Amino acid sequence: MLHKYGNLFVSSKMTQKQIDKIVAQFAIRLEATILFDIVVDAALIGGFLAKIDGMTYDASIREKLATFENITR
Amino acid sequence: MNGLSMGLILLNLLIIVFVLDRLLHRPVSKYLEARRERIRKELDEANESREQANQLKKSFEEKMQDADAICNEKLATANEQARVQSQNMLSQTQSQADELLAQARKKSQQEYDKAVVDLQRDVTQIAIALAQQILEREVKEEDNQHIIDSFFEEVVR
Numbered sequence: 001m002l003h004k005y006g007n008l009f010v011s012s013k014m015t016q017k018q019i020d021k022i023v024a025q026f027a028i029r030l031e032a033t034i035l036f037d038i039v040v041d042a043a044l045i046g047g048f049l050a051k052i053d054g055m056t057y058d059a060s061i062r063e064k065l066a067t068f069e070n071i072t073r
Numbered sequence: 074m075n076g077l078s079m080g081l082i083l084l085n086l087l088i089i090v091f092v093l094d095r096l097l098h099r100p101v102s103k104y105l106e107a108r109r110e111r112i113r114k115e116l117d118e119a120n121e122s123r124e125q126a127n128q129l130k131k132s133f134e135e136k137m138q139d140a141d142a143i144c145n146e147k148l149a150t151a152n153e154q155a156r157v158q159s160q161n162m163l164s165q166t167q168s169q170a171d172e173l174l175a176q177a178r179k180k181s182q183q184e185y186d187k188a189v190v191d192l193q194r195d196v197t198q199i200a201i202a203l204a205q206q207i208l209e210r211e212v213k214e215e216d217n218q219h220i221i222d223s224f225f226e227e228v229v230r
Contacts, residue, residue, distance in 0.1 A: 011212070011217060013212060013213065013214060013217060014217050015214055015217075018214070018217055018218060018221055021221060022221055025221075025225045029225070042209075045205060045208050045209050045212060046208060046212035046216055046217055046220060047217060047220040047221075047224075048217075048220075048221070057224075059220055059221070059223075059224040061208055061212065061220070062205075065201050065204065065205060065208075068201065069197060069198070069201050072193070072194075072197045073194060073197070
């Protein structure tokens with residue numbers, strides 16, 4: 001199976017079980033074993049942000065707030 | 074008195090008449106004739122002068138009438154020019170005033186729009202900051218779970 005490397009930023013209240021689920025879902029979707037460097041980032045507020053092979057997957061509350069701010073600007 | 078005396082008296086009378094005619098009547102008549110001639114000449118000259126004066130007066134009056142007409146015409150022209158110029162200046166001033174008013178209204182509207190936009194942005198930023206503070210405090214494990222589930226169901230397909 002293909003191996004990929006990435007960075008995974010998670011919010012401070014993310015459990016290990018949830019982190020494992022994120023890693024497993026990416027492995028299924030990208031059809032590869034993902035080796036993440038995991039960092040806890042409180043600035044995300046909630047959710048996570050993953051960077052894999054130059055792609056960024058932002059599912060954080062910080063990003064949603066930024067999107068909302070851009071829409072209302 | 075006899076006939077001789079009467080003859081002498083008559084002769085003396087004739088002599089006196091002759092002398093008076095020669096010495097007094099003729100010079101006086103001549104003088105009077107000359108004076109009459111001079112007076113008639115002076116009257117003729119006076120008439121001629123009066124006629125010339127009348128002609129001059131008439132000419133003067135005609136020239137005065139012409140001058141009055143020219144003056145009135147120029148006055149009317151000047152009045153008309155002043156009226157037109159005044160009208161033009163009034164129109165120009167009105168146009169400038171309208172333009173300034175339009176510019177002021179446009180600027181006022183632009184400032185109002187900008188103030189509204191600034192206010193909306195400030196309110197949005199305040200709301201987002203408040204939401205961020207609340208979310209930092211309130212986000213729980215199940216919220217993260219929901220985010221994860223939604224992301225992999227809807228975003229990554």
